[in-house]
Amino acid sequence: MSEAMELPAQDTPLRDNVDFLLARASALLSSTLNATLAPLGLRMRPFAILALAAFEPKMNQREIAEYLRLDPSQVVTLVDGLESQGWVQRLPDPRDRRTNLVAATAEGLDRLEQARAVTREAEDRLHSDLTAEDLQTLASLLRRIAFI
Amino acid sequence: MSEAMELPAQDTPLRDNVDFLLARASALLSSTLNATLAPLGLRMRPFAILALAAFEPKMNQREIAEYLRLDPSQVVTLVDGLESQGWVQRLPDPRDRRTNLVAATAEGLDRLEQARAVTREAEDRLHSDLTAEDLQTLASLLRRIAFI
DNA sequence: TATTGTTATACTCTATAACTATA
DNA sequence: TATAGTTATAGAGTATAACAATA
Helix, strand or coil: CCCECCCCCCCCCHHHCHHHHHHHHHHHHHHHHHHHHHHHCCCHHHHHHHHHHHHCCCCEHHHHHHHHCCCHHHHHHHHHHHHHCCCEEEEEECCEEEEEEEEEEHHHHHHHHHHHHHHHHHHHHHCCCCCHHHHHHHHHHHHHHHCC | CCCECCCCCCCCCHHHCHHHHHHHHHHHHHHHHHHHHHHHCCCHHHHHHHHHHHHCCCCEHHHHHHHHCCCHHHHHHHHHHHHHCCCEEEEEECCEEEEEEEEEEHHHHHHHHHHHHHHHHHHHHHCCCCCHHHHHHHHHHHHHHHCC
């Protein structure tokens, strides 16, 4: 039978581990933003796709999948949902009949602006301990570990 | 019917948004570490609980839940799994018969060391673009948004 | 009355494989 | 042969509510 053990040498408390902090910050972010977006009928992933459909209307589903690090089959489901709400359209690509270009509709752009307003507020609360310069530093460090 | 819209003003491309970067870095981290830990019969959340049970053997389940930002009911299931493997034990708290103190066993400490070895390697690869100083900066910034 | 742990349930997210139509 | 999209399925993660034992 195993006996309970006493404290071993503790060289990296979880609170000092960058990956633990990354996971915890991300969990806090997604639960906060999902709750914030719920009244608008959105969640983080469809919101991100809607933003891409608005900002980069010439992206196809595979490009969206790579950009958001999703499986292409997840993009199918998420675009289905956005399309059934009338917020995005699948447009044919005249250069390749296999691909769908995903573009925001007028209603989608409108909903996106509402979503950006409420998420901006939530993000301001989440980031209230950081200065604008801190946020820029954080973004630049994260960019170097987010696209490996 | 909704017409597809042209590019609107693009004031925050997703790639410059700190929360998008946070979510993407975290997704990359968890999929990488889960794949790395799979051969050891672990995933990120049980691994984190095992680490707490080793480093802080006097934590009860509610404290673990708060520390890892999990619901107490999730901790029940995760501790069940670790206990059935013989890696942690639930110990009675002499001061409060409601609570379980979660402590690592000898086998659990052994498994934890194996897990820390393989995850350290994976983390080194994920962070190879950052210096030690960058990582310290990143940890200190994340700490300020991870515990709100 | 409030808290700790537990059970139950529903939904979301992730990972994988197989298929079709096009290239 | 390879790629874009789709369908299907299983397992992991998250969120809530209700309950028993104990404080």
